[in-house]
Amino acid sequence: MFVGRRQEIQELKALLTLKKSSFVVIKGRRRIGKSTLVRMFSRDCSHFYEFAGLAPSDKTTAITQKMEFTQLLARQGIPGVDSQDWSDIFWHLAQVVKKKRTVIFLDEISWMADKDETFLAKLKNAWDLYFSREDKIILIVCGSISSWIDKNLLSHSGFLGRVDLELTLKELSLTDCQQFFQSRKTQLSTLDKISLLSVTGGVPRYLEDIRPNDTAENNLLRMCFKSSGLLFNEFDKIFHDLFDKRAPLYKKILSSLIKGPQSLQTLLDDMHINKSGIYSDYLNDLVTAGFVSRDYTWNLNNGALRNLSRYRIRDNYVRFYLKYIEPHKQQIIKGDFAASLLAKLPQWSTIMGLQFENLILANRQHIFKYLSLVPEDILNDGPFYQTKTKLQEGCQIDFLIHTKSRNLFVCEIKRSSTMITKSIVDEVAKKIKLLKIPRFFSVRPVLIFCGQIDPELYELDFFDKIISADDLLNN
Numbered sequence: 001m002f003v004g005r006r007q008e009i010q011e012l013k014a015l016l017t018l019k020k021s022s023f024v025v026i027k028g029r030r031r032i033g034k035s036t037l038v039r040m041f042s043r044d045c046s047h048f049y050e051f052a053g054l055a056p057s058d059k060t061t062a063i064t065q066k067m068e069f070t071q072l073l074a075r076q077g078i079p080g081v082d083s084q085d086w087s088d089i090f091w092h093l094a095q096v097v098k099k100k101r102t103v104i105f106l107d108e109i110s111w112m113a114d115k116d117e118t119f120l121a122k123l124k125n126a127w128d129l130y131f132s133r134e135d136k137i138i139l140i141v142c143g144s145i146s147s148w149i150d151k152n153l154l155s156h157s158g159f160l161g162r163v164d165l166e167l168t169l170k171e172l173s174l175t176d177c178q179q180f181f182q183s184r185k186t187q188l189s190t191l192d193k194i195s196l197l198s199v200t201g202g203v204p205r206y207l208e209d210i211r212p213n214d215t216a217e218n219n220l221l222r223m224c225f226k227s228s229g230l231l232f233n234e235f236d237k238i239f240h241d242l243f244d245k246r247a248p249l250y251k252k253i254l255s256s257l258i259k260g261p262q263s264l265q266t267l268l269d270d271m272h273i274n275k276s277g278i279y280s281d282y283l284n285d286l287v288t289a290g291f292v293s294r295d296y297t298w299n300l301n302n303g304a305l306r307n308l309s310r311y312r313i314r315d316n317y318v319r320f321y322l323k324y325i326e327p328h329k330q331q332i333i334k335g336d337f338a339a340s341l342l343a344k345l346p347q348w349s350t351i352m353g354l355q356f357e358n359l360i361l362a363n364r365q366h367i368f369k370y371l372s373l374v375p376e377d378i379l380n381d382g383p384f385y386q387t388k389t390k391l392q393e394g395c396q397i398d399f400l401i402h403t404k405s406r407n408l409f410v411c412e413i414k415r416s417s418t419m420i421t422k423s424i425v426d427e428v429a430k431k432i433k434l435l436k437i438p439r440f441f442s443v444r445p446v447l448i449f450c451g452q453i454d455p456e457l458y459e460l461d462f463f464d465k466i467i468s469a470d471d472l473l474n475n
Contacts, residue, residue, distance in 0.1 A: 023132070025051050088125075174359075227332055235321045242289065
């Protein structure tokens, strides 16, 4: 199933109209659909060659990467290339694609370059000497290690000015996710859909594993809480493939962040580590890869970003895995975990509420639409933290939108399997009272919810806008 990616397909198709060759870089976390996007786009091209690097392991070497590439050449109609030099390999490929509308796809390029310091230099030369001199070649390189791509391609002087299009694939939007529920999307409750999406996020490969003819509880049990489930060992697989021997270090950071958003210093203190630049680099890797978000707070008077920032896990699956799957691994392997245990897990409602909040933050464009805001109107947006000082109380806003017209949209995000009552008005009113609001600013409370809502909330006329999860899924 290929869903969404309309903007990305449009940008790629625009390259077909150019009378020149194009160099494209696509990045994004594993399972996000990079390879599928390229294959769908390439249906409009008469010739398509696909190559994939071998995942790092003790047996993977620079030689085995070249051998894999030449074998893939042979399987795609270019036999007889057995050179151990990338320059020769690229030259042979260039001779075949001359004067043809061709897409050349190098998937997981960081793996191809692993343990071979000459790979990128020879790819750059091949582009300059062969591919770029044609007028019908589109060279697409993909990678799941976004920080590697940034450092070695996008920011590297050797490729400066050579990249024609850069795409970063993120999770599918809520409206696109609806299509994975197929014809039963009108029969399934919004709460069931949100429960599933709160765990899988908008990651296409995970969504493909959902069985719409089964309950949300049974789907989560099968996918997450059985040793054969797709999401049971997924964390270890993707982190080993992405970070190899450093995977435990990245996991250590995430295991600390599972407790909640933290500043760099708080995070290091929690891990009992002295301040170190290397951990800042690791955090940046996780941010660039899309697993972690760094949320800055800002000055409400002028919109200027402050130095204060907090890191949080933004990937819904990673958060859920560390919180609920990993602690029960042995119980799951023994087969002792039942669907009836899901709702009985400690703080189940709380963690699903946090998962829903994360899901909404990843779909903030939908919120802008409902508030009739365009990006040009917005000065800053995101989770907002007001630190406690002698002159002000501390407070935390789930999602704050600060517009150029001096409006503050204070968004409360709430998921509940029971009735959301009018007591939420007092909760939000208290936050607004603690918020240090500049003069001449308007405060506009917004409720974003999943579940049932007390009709009296509408009658109280406290919220400027009440947005349901059903609204976000269907519009």
